[in-house]
Amino acid sequence: MFKINDNYLKLPGSYLFSTIAKKVSEFQAANPDKSVIRLGIGDVTQPLAPVIIDALHGAVDEMGKAETFHGYAPDLGYEFLRTAIAKNDYADRGCEITADEIFVSDGAKCDSGNIQEIFSVDNKIAVCDPVYPVYVDTNVMAGRTGTYDPKTEMWSDVIYMPCTADNNFAPELPKETPDLIYLCFPNNPTGATITKAQLQEWVDYANRVGAVIIYDAAYEAYISEPDVPHTIFECEGARTCAIELKSFSKNAGFTGTRLGYTVIPRDLKCGTVTLHSLWARRHGTKYNGAPYIQQRAGEAVYSPEGKVQLAKQVAYYMNNAKVIKEGLQEAGYTVSGGVNAPYIWLKTPEKMTSWEFFDYLLANANVVGTPGSGFGPSGEGYFRLTAFGTYENTVAALERIRKM
Amino acid sequence: MFKINDNYLKLPGSYLFSTIAKKVSEFQAANPDKSVIRLGIGDVTQPLAPVIIDALHGAVDEMGKAETFHGYAPDLGYEFLRTAIAKNDYADRGCEITADEIFVSDGAKCDSGNIQEIFSVDNKIAVCDPVYPVYVDTNVMAGRTGTYDPKTEMWSDVIYMPCTADNNFAPELPKETPDLIYLCFPNNPTGATITKAQLQEWVDYANRVGAVIIYDAAYEAYISEPDVPHTIFECEGARTCAIELKSFSKNAGFTGTRLGYTVIPRDLKCGTVTLHSLWARRHGTKYNGAPYIQQRAGEAVYSPEGKVQLAKQVAYYMNNAKVIKEGLQEAGYTVSGGVNAPYIWLKTPEKMTSWEFFDYLLANANVVGTPGSGFGPSGEGYFRLTAFGTYENTVAALERIRKM
Numbered sequence: 001m002f003k004i005n006d007n008y009l010k011l012p013g014s015y016l017f018s019t020i021a022k023k024v025s026e027f028q029a030a031n032p033d034k035s036v037i038r039l040g041i042g043d044v045t046q047p048l049a050p051v052i053i054d055a056l057h058g059a060v061d062e063m064g065k066a067e068t069f070h071g072y073a074p075d076l077g078y079e080f081l082r083t084a085i086a087k088n089d090y091a092d093r094g095c096e097i098t099a100d101e102i103f104v105s106d107g108a109k110c111d112s113g114n115i116q117e118i119f120s121v122d123n124k125i126a127v128c129d130p131v132y133p134v135y136v137d138t139n140v141m142a143g144r145t146g147t148y149d150p151k152t153e154m155w156s157d158v159i160y161m162p163c164t165a166d167n168n169f170a171p172e173l174p175k176e177t178p179d180l181i182y183l184c185f186p187n188n189p190t191g192a193t194i195t196k197a198q199l200q201e202w203v204d205y206a207n208r209v210g211a212v213i214i215y216d217a218a219y220e221a222y223i224s225e226p227d228v229p230h231t232i233f234e235c236e237g238a239r240t241c242a243i244e245l246k247s248f249s250k251n252a253g254f255t256g257t258r259l260g261y262t263v264i265p266r267d268l269k270c271g272t273v274t275l276h277s278l279w280a281r282r283h284g285t286k287y288n289g290a291p292y293i294q295q296r297a298g299e300a301v302y303s304p305e306g307k308v309q310l311a312k313q314v315a316y317y318m319n320n321a322k323v324i325k326e327g328l329q330e331a332g333y334t335v336s337g338g339v340n341a342p343y344i345w346l347k348t349p350e351k352m353t354s355w356e357f358f359d360y361l362l363a364n365a366n367v368v369g370t371p372g373s374g375f376g377p378s379g380e381g382y383f384r385l386t387a388f389g390t391y392e393n394t395v396a397a398l399e400r401i402r403k404m
Numbered sequence: 405m406f407k408i409n410d411n412y413l414k415l416p417g418s419y420l421f422s423t424i425a426k427k428v429s430e431f432q433a434a435n436p437d438k439s440v441i442r443l444g445i446g447d448v449t450q451p452l453a454p455v456i457i458d459a460l461h462g463a464v465d466e467m468g469k470a471e472t473f474h475g476y477a478p479d480l481g482y483e484f485l486r487t488a489i490a491k492n493d494y495a496d497r498g499c500e501i502t503a504d505e506i507f508v509s510d511g512a513k514c515d516s517g518n519i520q521e522i523f524s525v526d527n528k529i530a531v532c533d534p535v536y537p538v539y540v541d542t543n544v545m546a547g548r549t550g551t552y553d554p555k556t557e558m559w560s561d562v563i564y565m566p567c568t569a570d571n572n573f574a575p576e577l578p579k580e581t582p583d584l585i586y587l588c589f590p591n592n593p594t595g596a597t598i599t600k601a602q603l604q605e606w607v608d609y610a611n612r613v614g615a616v617i618i619y620d621a622a623y624e625a626y627i628s629e630p631d632v633p634h635t636i637f638e639c640e641g642a643r644t645c646a647i648e649l650k651s652f653s654k655n656a657g658f659t660g661t662r663l664g665y666t667v668i669p670r671d672l673k674c675g676t677v678t679l680h681s682l683w684a685r686r687h688g689t690k691y692n693g694a695p696y697i698q699q700r701a702g703e704a705v706y707s708p709e710g711k712v713q714l715a716k717q718v719a720y721y722m723n724n725a726k727v728i729k730e731g732l733q734e735a736g737y738t739v740s741g742g743v744n745a746p747y748i749w750l751k752t753p754e755k756m757t758s759w760e761f762f763d764y765l766l767a768n769a770n771v772v773g774t775p776g777s778g779f780g781p782s783g784e785g786y787f788r789l790t791a792f793g794t795y796e797n798t799v800a801a802l803e804r805i806r807k808m
Contacts, residue, residue: 001614002583003524004674008682015688018479043475053468056697057461063661064457066794070660071447075422106510106662106692113690117545120407137689141521179406210405256474256696257467258510270408278412284419285541286517288510292660293460294695390470 007143012150016133016374017041023358024368031366037397039324039385040368042188042342044253046316046390048297049309052252055300059293073289075280077104077261081295084302085261089246095233101265101276103283104298106290108218108247108260113138114286115214115243115262118278119180126159126178128171130189130372130379132216135182153377162378163190169336169345170194173201177209183232184216186223189375189384190345191337196229203232206241212268212275213242221251221314223340239265243275250342252301252310259294317342320394321387327398328385342387345372357383365400411547416554420537420778421445427762428772435770441801443728443789444772446592446746448657450720450794452701453713456656459704463697477693479684481508481665485699488706489665493650499637505669505680507687508702510694512622512651512664517542518690519618519647519666522682523584530563530582532575534593534776534783536620539586557781566782567594573740573749574598577605581613587636588620590627593779593788594749595741600633607636610645616672616679617646625655625718627744643669647679654746654792656705656714663698721746724798725791731802732789746791749776761787769804 013019020040028036048056062068076082082099090097105111112134116125121144127135136158139145146157154160159178161171169192171183183202186193206213215232223230232242244263248254264276290298300306321338328335334347348357354371361367361383372382387394417423424444432440452460466472480486486503494501509515517538520529525547531539540562543549550561558564563582565575573596575587587606590597610617619636627634636646648667652658668680694702704710725742732739738751752761758775765771765787776786791798 002527002616002674004677004679004682005522005524008522008685009677011685015685018688041476045470045473045475047470047473048467050468053464056464056467060457060460060464063452063460064454066449066451069449069451069657071449071657072445072659106695109692110690118409118412120409123406134689141686141689212406253473253475255476256693258692258695270406273408273413275408278408281412281415281419282545284422285538285545286514288513288662289660291510291662291695291698293697 005141007141010148011137011140012148015137016370020368020370024362027362034366036362036366036368037389037393038368039389039394039397040370042250042386042388043255044250044388046253046313048253048257049306049313051300051303051305051309052297055297056293059296063293070292073292073295075284075289076100077102077290078292078295081298084299088302089231090233093230093234095231096239097233097263097265101263103262103264103279104290104295105260105262105287106258107249108216108245109134111245111260111262112214112216114282115245115279116142116144116180118275118282119212123179124157124159125180125182126161126174127182127376128163128184128187129160129377130163130375130382131182132184132188133375153373160376160378163187163192164378165336165347168192170198173205178211181206181211181213182216183213184218186219186228186341188219189343189370189372189379191341191343192345193223193228193340195227196234199229199232200235203235203238203241207237211241214245215242216245218245218247219250219341220246221310222318222342224318225340228340233263239267241268243268248298248301251314253313257294257297259290259298316391317387320389320391323391323394323398324385324387327402331402338387344385344387346383346385348381348383351381354380354383361401364404365397367397367400409545411545414552415541415544416552419541420774424772424774428766431766438770440766440770440772441793441797441804442772443793443798443801444774446654446790446792447659448654448792450657450717452657452661453710453717455704455707455709455713456701459701460697463700467697474696477696477699479688479693480504481506481694482696482699485702488703492706493635494637497634497638499635500643501637501667501669505667507666507668507683508694508699509664509666509691510662511653512620512649513538515649515664515666516618516620518686519649519683520546520548520584522679522686523616527583528561528563529584529586530565530578531586531780532567532588532591533564533781534567534779534786535586536588536592537779557777564780564782567591567596568782569740569751572596574602577609582615585610585615585617586620587617588622590623590632590745592623593747593774593776593783595743595745595747596749597627597632597744599631600638603633603636604639607639607642607645611641615645618649619646620649622649622651623654623745624650625714626722626746628722629744632744637667643671645672647672652702652705655718657717661698661701663694663702720795721791724793724795727795727798727802728789728791731806735806742791748789748791750787750789752785752787755785758784758787765805769801769808771801771804
């Protein structure tokens, strides 16, 4: 008789964003006359930039002719895209990453969920608290997290690194030594970030204790301040301890187009085994490459016109971030984030729990946000709003919140 | 100090098709004047059909306008595609599968590699021998296969079901009871298939012993004979024991476009837990949906024009299969497959091993095929040719083989 992977049953409730979607559709069904504004999930709203639309059309045309048709993509991704990434995201920033250290995929969510597979189930993970739920949930599924305590909302075998107002939302080096450290800066959900000097401390620490940093840089395009690292490979020694995850979802609006990449330097080894070779084997065995059409679109992101058009898109969202942040501050909320990230992190008023504030905001302002506690126990009492709505909706949402 | 997933190191050598690609590029480098014809990997060569190109362009245009832009796709896939699949691939064949039992993905390779995750690591798998390498390799990575014996090329904890000329390439019910049974019909690599009555025996067996059949129907579109099942859900009782994997790669040429789906009926349970809920949780946590553009292309596959255009494409490849099969027979080879599948399975001449014949064919005819032993120990002494080349190349390849 077959048996299931019991670890799945340990997961409490459903995936955060599925729960939110269900609550919102119930509210809408009960209140069909209310217009709900969604500033919850990190999904973009601006259409793909013209240069990307052109690249997509061009690639589609190629797929329609025998001479230019493309079948299975190379395991790691097309050379044209990996070369563009290596040049623009690394060489131009003085970072030593070669095209063959880049693995193109269909997005950072898959990569951040799958990357744990190449590590031993005995490895101990450390995560920021609060954090993007995928890191912990995928380790739960793999059986790496021990038992769940519903009271503390914590797993026995996970090292939590609280990020709260007390430490300016920057994690401190953990007391217990982890094997895998998930870091995400600019941070989802707090919108906070750390300086290059702070990140260098993490790289030095990882090299010292023999840990791997899985660095999620999905929000890199939103960095506006000078001393914030755009990639962990700006730090000395990162090539022997870091894996970086990148996405085209937020810098180019690819949430529904799907493209991302993972960087594993060849110097990152366990004994004589490179993690690069393990991930290459996983890619070759369980993945069949990102679509040619999307890879051409990814290439267009790095074209001169692409850079101009996408900088405008990022500026559009960051203007929303400003609207949200200033609007909330005027309304008396305690707010952070929104400067180097499209996320605004607010303290719930009057000691409401995160979910109480979610319900309150939905019922009274018809605005959807994300409860901070959904990202981890230290997120309790906080709430996330995203800048990815339209300008009009963002202004309208803040108007409603102010009136509330 | 972090540790790696040691199971990866147990995998012997590299992924089959990566090895072939390497051998071919070495041959081409050494013989730049030779024109190599590739009938090895199952990659298509015909361009996407006009109706699909139109659908892709239409969807790209939608992505370029705010009113019709699409962000994150629903976890299970868009309703429009799942409805089309449920109607055309199931309801029209009298099979009871609803749209919400269908999970859209970026291809059957990912699904066939990932599906094992929802099962216990203690489960024992049974595979046809020879077979598509992904089934075994992904179970090796998960630690489900025991130790590898390089002499027999077999894993200690895998139940092998030999498919040879002796049993007409149809597996027999295993003596030892498995928990998970991988079946692929029409078969890759042998091109053989089984009747509906034979498949019904497997379904009855699985229900009797409490096993799950993972049924890979990627080559369904190539079925030409009447008594061959197009889906396992034609069999009575399959809803309580079967998962079906489908691909758009071979029926619609999506190898580089990427789209597939998995069907998990809600009646398939372990105790009270539905496998549907586990796969839904995996999809929600580790996957971010297939691209909107590709899902619109998938929908076009089921349009009236789509059906006509794709039937022509399948006929084109099946004509190649006929050319290969008859050409080989005329040249004195023992051949099977090629009637309900785009694969031709031949016995290597003069007791050559599969890899010896690979080298011999590459050196003397400059034709690339796939060594049967790459698919499992019972594939030794066999060789796979695919019908996915162009007609011109296929004719030329057979001309060369005849002259050899």
